[in-house]
Amino acid sequence: MVREEPHPAMDPVREILEMHERDLGELLQVLIEVQHALHCVPDEAVALISDHLRVTRGHIRGVIGFYSFLSDTYLGEYVVYISDNITDRMLGSDGLAIYLCNRLGVTLGKTRADGRASVHFTSCTGMCDQGPAALVNGLPLTRLTRVRMDEIAKLINARTPVDQWPAEYFRVEDNFRRSDVMFRRTPEPGAALKAAMRRGGDETLKDIQYEEAVDPSSGHAWRRGADETLKELYRSDLRGRGGAGFKAAIKWETCRDISAPERYVVCNADEGEPGTFKDRVLLTSYTDMVFEGMTLCGYVVGSSRGILYIRQEYWYLRPHLEAVLARRRDSALLGRNILGTGFAFDIDIHWGAGAYICGMESALIESLEGRRGKPRKRWPLPVVAGLNNRPTVVNNVETFAAAAMIALKGGAWFAGHGTTHSSGTKLFCVSGDCDRPGIYEYPFGVSVREVLRDCGGLEAQAVQISGPSGTTITRLEFDRILAFEDLSTVGTFMVFGPTRDMFDVVRNFTHFFRHESCGLCTPCRVGTSLLASLVDKVAAGKGSPMDVEQVQKISQIMKTTAHCGLGQTAPNHLLDSLVKFRGDWDKRMVTTEFVPAFDLDAALGEARALTGRDDALAHL
Amino acid sequence: MARKRKIATCSLAGCFGCHMSLLDTDERLLELLELADFDRSPINDIKEIRGMVDIGLIEGGVCNVENVHLLHHFRDHCRVLVSMGECAITGGIPSMRNHHTLKACLEESYIRGVGVENAHIPDDPELPLLLNKVYPLHEVVQVDYHVPGCPPSADTLWHVLSALVTGRDPRLPTTLLRYD
Numbered sequence: 001m002v003r004e005e006p007h008p009a010m011d012p013v014r015e016i017l018e019m020h021e022r023d024l025g026e027l028l029q030v031l032i033e034v035q036h037a038l039h040c041v042p043d044e045a046v047a048l049i050s051d052h053l054r055v056t057r058g059h060i061r062g063v064i065g066f067y068s069f070l071s072d073t074y075l076g077e078y079v080v081y082i083s084d085n086i087t088d089r090m091l092g093s094d095g096l097a098i099y100l101c102n103r104l105g106v107t108l109g110k111t112r113a114d115g116r117a118s119v120h121f122t123s124c125t126g127m128c129d130q131g132p133a134a135l136v137n138g139l140p141l142t143r144l145t146r147v148r149m150d151e152i153a154k155l156i157n158a159r160t161p162v163d164q165w166p167a168e169y170f171r172v173e174d175n176f177r178r179s180d181v182m183f184r185r186t187p188e189p190g191a192a193l194k195a196a197m198r199r200g201g202d203e204t205l206k207d208i209q210y211e212e213a214v215d216p217s218s219g220h221a222w223r224r225g226a227d228e229t230l231k232e233l234y235r236s237d238l239r240g241r242g243g244a245g246f247k248a249a250i251k252w253e254t255c256r257d258i259s260a261p262e263r264y265v266v267c268n269a270d271e272g273e274p275g276t277f278k279d280r281v282l283l284t285s286y287t288d289m290v291f292e293g294m295t296l297c298g299y300v301v302g303s304s305r306g307i308l309y310i311r312q313e314y315w316y317l318r319p320h321l322e323a324v325l326a327r328r329r330d331s332a333l334l335g336r337n338i339l340g341t342g343f344a345f346d347i348d349i350h351w352g353a354g355a356y357i358c359g360m361e362s363a364l365i366e367s368l369e370g371r372r373g374k375p376r377k378r379w380p381l382p383v384v385a386g387l388n389n390r391p392t393v394v395n396n397v398e399t400f401a402a403a404a405m406i407a408l409k410g411g412a413w414f415a416g417h418g419t420t421h422s423s424g425t426k427l428f429c430v431s432g433d434c435d436r437p438g439i440y441e442y443p444f445g446v447s448v449r450e451v452l453r454d455c456g457g458l459e460a461q462a463v464q465i466s467g468p469s470g471t472t473i474t475r476l477e478f479d480r481i482l483a484f485e486d487l488s489t490v491g492t493f494m495v496f497g498p499t500r501d502m503f504d505v506v507r508n509f510t511h512f513f514r515h516e517s518c519g520l521c522t523p524c525r526v527g528t529s530l531l532a533s534l535v536d537k538v539a540a541g542k543g544s545p546m547d548v549e550q551v552q553k554i555s556q557i558m559k560t561t562a563h564c565g566l567g568q569t570a571p572n573h574l575l576d577s578l579v580k581f582r583g584d585w586d587k588r589m590v591t592t593e594f595v596p597a598f599d600l601d602a603a604l605g606e607a608r609a610l611t612g613r614d615d616a617l618a619h620l
Numbered sequence: 621m622a623r624k625r626k627i628a629t630c631s632l633a634g635c636f637g638c639h640m641s642l643l644d645t646d647e648r649l650l651e652l653l654e655l656a657d658f659d660r661s662p663i664n665d666i667k668e669i670r671g672m673v674d675i676g677l678i679e680g681g682v683c684n685v686e687n688v689h690l691l692h693h694f695r696d697h698c699r700v701l702v703s704m705g706e707c708a709i710t711g712g713i714p715s716m717r718n719h720h721t722l723k724a725c726l727e728e729s730y731i732r733g734v735g736v737e738n739a740h741i742p743d744d745p746e747l748p749l750l751l752n753k754v755y756p757l758h759e760v761v762q763v764d765y766h767v768p769g770c771p772p773s774a775d776t777l778w779h780v781l782s783a784l785v786t787g788r789d790p791r792l793p794t795t796l797l798r799y800d
Contacts, residue, residue, distance in 0.1 A: 029773060128737060226700045244657070539645065546762050594761060594762035596760050596761075597759065598660060598759070600751075600760070603751045603752045603753065603755075604685065604749050604750075605752070606721070606723065606752045607749045607750045607751070607752070610722065610723055610726060610741050611742070611743035611749070612743055613743055613745065613749065615745050617748075617749070618685075618745075620688055
């Protein structure tokens with residue numbers, strides 16, 4: 001029985017719950033909506049949700065504690081999150097955060113006494129080409145300046161609703177600077193799907209008996225179309241665009257061939273790797289291509305349910321995404337009877353709530369199932385037993401877009417671009433110290449130097465490829481190529497100019513990993529924390545060679561023993577930096593002797609005050 | 621014959637459990653004494669290290685001024701310094717007070733405690749002043765080896781000590797690192 005409690009303030013929660021099924025998979029979505037409505041998830045709401053979804057309060061609190069954008073304490077009428085990527089910092093975000101705090105009279109991370117506002121840092125919000133960026137009540141603020149912060153503080157102090165703020169504040173640009181063969185012209189919605197189905201023969205789309213057609217043994221043209229499309233995907237040699245580069249055709253075929261009552265197509269739009277923002281642009285301007293790729297995957301593997309898992313930093317895209325889905329349903333490109341063939345496929349949107357780890361596919365699935373986003377064991381793979389333990393294809397946004405183009409233009413066309421082991425083109429997210437930050441499409445195999453030339457960043461002393469978990473490369477390596485053969489990448493390309501102190505970059509990255517470690521395994525949970533403390537110690541001028549040795553030891557342990565890719569790759573940038581930018585470390589090492597990170601005498605201050613002692617023995 | 625090694629031991633904010641475990645090496649202690657002598661140690665009640673020793677074993681974390689001085693004394697006089705047991709490595713049980721302020725801890729004991737008379741926080745200069753937190757050894761000085769366990773078993777301590785005095789690699793085999 002649902003216990004009705006007399007909390008009028010909880011009416012919005014009841015309304016939200018009515019809109020959701022009694023399914024654990026809805027938990028995170030419910031919590032996000034409650035957070036948006038109340039700017040916290042209070043205990044009374046936890047009780048109601050617990051009753052509705054039949055899940056313990058402890059579980060719900062565990063989920064709230066896990067995700068950055070959920071909070072059990074009231075965050076205020078206006079909640080500002082300042083993006084804390086290194087590219088934002090290089091544009092002055094840390095100074096702006098303090099400035100805004102002062103203007104509002106708040107302490108960072110604490111809600112103002114009158115409940116008006118709070119200001120926090122958050123991991124990269126994916127606006128690196130138009131930073132410094134922030135989120136206010138879930139909406140992105142770009143190109144922030146002190147003047148803009150003054151205006152924002154005024155609007156908050158005057159309690160002006162966010163939807164009445166000047167639209168200019170929220171303007172997000174695509175900054176699509178270079179397109180190659182893939183993103184030159186967007187195909188007609190449905191064109192790729194039709195092309196795929198026609199591969200089985202012209203009769204595919206006529207007078208189809210769906211029940212018969214889907215049976216693989218029927219040899220029906222419609223089924224044949226799916227098989228031929230898979231062959232094209234094999235011919236294209238398309239590799240996953242999320243960074244790992246697993247062959248999409250193998251994944252799709254594996255999913256198709258496992259006997260199961262249901263299978264799923266999941267599009268990973270979590271895009272948490274700092275410095276990455278291509279999925280945002282794809283979902284803004286190539287939305288149909290992405291959804292079409294997902295639908296196509298449903299057709300090939302025999303799934304009727306697609307899910308777009310998207311990070312909440314892109315909440316502002318919600319109306320647009322819903323509108324595109326509605327239009328596609330209206331044009332029979334989604335729904336129960338796609339293109340009149342009886343093929344049923346639909347796409348739901350599932351929002352993340354601020355957790356980098358959820359970009360890892362098994363953590364993403366845990367999140368979809370309404371749990372903390374902790375990565376599962378490596379085997380079985382999600383394609384064998386993923387969402388609800390059913391075969392699940394999880395692909396990156398860009399992979400689905402590429403699959404749509406392959407269905408349309410053929411595998412050979414696609415394989416004709418790029419390199420031997422990295423076919424096709426790739427989107428690169430260029431940010432940092434360059435003249436023209438934004439999205440660049442190149443065939444795989446392009447050199448770092450060429451990208452730098454095009455974006456106006458040839459002065460750079462370093463480029464961080466594939467985000468903090470990737471590789472730091474120096475001027476000497478600018479002729480290396482971006483491809484799975486050499487520098488494999490999710491597309492992140494952060495440029496550091498000649499005057500940047502590369503130690504600041506390291507410090508930002510170590511803090512990022514400490515914050516984003518999911519806490520499941522000790523090497524990562526403790527390791528990221530120790531590394532951040534050691535780097536802070538060096539930053540404070542208390543580092544010695546012993547501390548550097550310790551950094552190397554801990555890094556090695558993490559690389560070899562962490563449970564998942566996060567912990568295994570978290571020390572990469574540190575080890576790169578120690579080899580390639582040792583000078584920026586050494587100039588901070590003033591001592592060869594071990595020095596404590598804290599001041600011993602100051603550590604006696606509290607006891608001195610309590611006892612009133614100040615004799616010689618009361619000092620160190 | 622090789623020079624006889626010198627070993628010193630002490631307990632800071634610990635319970636002496638690690639030292640009990642050391643005594644648990646039983647007759648192997650006699651074997652050890654063939655190869656090494658004990659300098660400053662609660663075992664022989666010598667109060668200070670004279671000259672240099674080869675190996676210093678320290679039990680317990682650092683909670684007060686006296687601990688800091690003794691730890692520095694060991695670091696200055698030991699060629700190899702070993703953190704022995706959980707408290708030395710992590711702060712252990714005493715460091716549970718780190719979740720509270722020192723003020724809250726002392727008031728709980730000396731002001732609000734049951735049966736306390738003449739309630740005041742002790743301020744006698746003879747009492748070593750407490751640090752705001754309990755620290756593991758390696759946050760105060762450079763430590764060369766860490767021997768885990770609460771306490772480390774006699775076999776574990778024997779493995780490490782016998783290796784160090786004979787110049788072998790003291791790394792623990794998996795069998796001594798499994799606790800289940």
